[in-house]
Amino acid sequence: MTKYVLRETALNLLTRIGEQGGYSHVLLDREINKQNLSAQDGGLLTEIVYGTLQRRDLIDFYLEPFTAKQKKIKPWVRWLLYMSVYQMVFLERVPDHAIIHEAVELSKKKGHKGISSFTNGVLRNIQRKGIRDLDEIKDPIQRLAVETSHPKWLVERWVSQYGKDVTEDMCRANMHHLPMSVRVQPLRLTRDEAMEQLREDGYKVEESIFSKQGFIVSQGNILNHPLFKEGKLTVQDQSSMLVAEMMDLEKGMTVLDACSAPGGKTTHIAEKLEDEGTVIAYDLHEKKAKLVNEKAEQLQLTTIKASQADSRKLDERHDPETFDRILLDAPCSGLGVLRGKPDIKYHKKKEDIFSLRKIQDDLLEKVSPLLKEGGKLVYSTCTVDKHENEEAVQHFLKAHPEFQLDPTFIEDLPEELKSSAGLSEYGLQLFPQDWDTDGFFLTRFVRKSE
Incomplete structure (x- = not known):
């Protein structure tokens, strides 16, 4: 693939992700496979797409003095400027003149002479005059938000929950791609x-x-x-692997995975059972439940039976106290996985956290009666928000005296995690900066024996 075609592909992907809400990791993987890109070309495409998304607001800050007089900029033109400035400022391998030349050629192909002249003028101005200093921003929260390209409301929320130091470390970790x-x-x-x-x-x-x-x-x-x-x-991300490890599984158990797609944790459960027992898996979407079955087949696991269902209605399918173990990997805001899915931070709103928490509460309410006495239920999310994590745990325990947090939870953690700063009386909060993983929360309930 020529560098021109590669950058045209990057621009098309960024415009789809930024303007139509496409998922960056899905679209990027699909494009790399469809084009059968070499490791080098796939790496550069990934670098441009993820790098531009991760730093969008910072690049916007750099561009603002050079574009302020332009009343309306078409979305694709703005993304062309974003990706070009990203390469000029953050990638050393490609010379500025080559980046500018290809940006101008792309703007000619997709637009008209006026757009290519505007693109050329903006990028040459930046090359000549350099970028703005972040010290122009006096409010430290606003400066951190712009520098790390996180919405200000999110930075303020994290500061109120975890303090400035943890928040700053988290925001900076989110700027780097996940291993x-x-x-x-x-x-x-x-x-x-x-x-x-x-x-x-x-x-x-x-x-x-x-x-x-x-x-x-x-x-x-x-x-x-x-x-x-x-x-x-x-x-599978390392933090996600911890879930099945913490389910205290034994061969022959009957296990429910209430929100199973795409199947990483489901198949891990089956492997921990040594493929002896039963893993009943559900997902709200039929297509996603099918993915779980396909994943099980690919790994040659026979204990998994995945199907479509709303797990808030599983009492219509299963009797109370059916399962030895339950995993509720709940739908959440995804604010722990911004390293691998940077577009999430631009699409999420504060209200989403509260509407998702309602679903989390409903799911816990509905699946918990399906657990046997003495059985264990792991609750996990890929977010770092206390409202979806610690507060959800508190709410559930208050409403369900028949459950308690498993006192052996900490004992079962890997040795290195037993002194983690994210450990609290309600579970383990992993931050992306601590172990070079996704941000993740998990805890384990046990149903008391009468």
């Missing part, structure tokens, strides 16, 4: 065998502390490796 981590299918090979094979093939890998099945891939495209294609590895 790839994978999980082995332990019924087919061991972690040591997988890592040894990958090292022989030139990959750089290291063990994860979160799961004895997990490791981090710091060099090499795992999606191209036979181990992945043969269904012996699953891509």
Whole structure:
């Protein structure tokens, strides 16, 4: 793929994501596979798309003095400027004159002479005069919000919940792309065998502390490796791997995964059961439930039965006290996964947190009676907001005296996490800056025996 076509692809993706609400990780993966891009081209496309999205508001701040007089700028032109300035300021490999030339050529192809002249003028002005100093912004919260491209309301919210230092570290961590981590299918090979094979093939890998099945891939495209294609590895963030590890699973158990798609945690549960027992999985969308079954088939796991259902109505399908273990990986704001899905921070609003919490409360209310006495329920989210996490736990416990937080939860954590700053009486809050993972919350309830 020529560099011109690659940048045209990046522009089309950014415009779709930024203006139509497309999911960055889905569209990017689809494009890389569709175009069958080389590792180098795929890497550059990913760098431009993610880098531009992660720093959109900062780039907007840099552009503002040079575009203020232009009353209306078409969305695609603005994204062309964003991605061009991102490359000029943050990528050292590509010379400015090449970036400007290709931006002008793209604007000619997609627009008219006036647009290409405007694009050329803005970018050459920035090249000549340089970018603004963030010290122009006197309000420290506003400065942090702009510098790390997070909405101001979100930065203020995190500061009120965790203080300025934790918030600043979190915002800065969200500017960096997440390292790839994978999980082995332990019924087919061991972690040591997988890592040894990958090292022989030139990959750089290291063990994860979160799961004895997990490791981090710091060099090499795992999606191209036979181990992945043969269904012996699953891509999964380390924090997500912790969920099945903390379910205290034993062979032969009957387990409910109430919100299962795309199936990473579901299949991990089946692997922890050594594929002996039953894993009943549901998702609100039929297409997503189908993905879970496909994932199970790919990994050669037979205990999983996934189907479509609203898990708030599972009492119509299952008798009370049916399951030994329940996982409720609840729908949430996703504010812990901004490193891998930076577009989320521009689309989410404060009200979304409160409407999602209503769903989380309803789900806990409806699935908890399906747990046997002495059974355990893991509640997890991929967010860092206390309203969806600690406060949801408090609310549930207050309404359900038949449940308590499992006193053995901390004992079962990996040794390194037992002293985590995110541990509280209500569970474990992982922050993206602490372990180079997604931000994630999990806790474990136990149903008291009468």
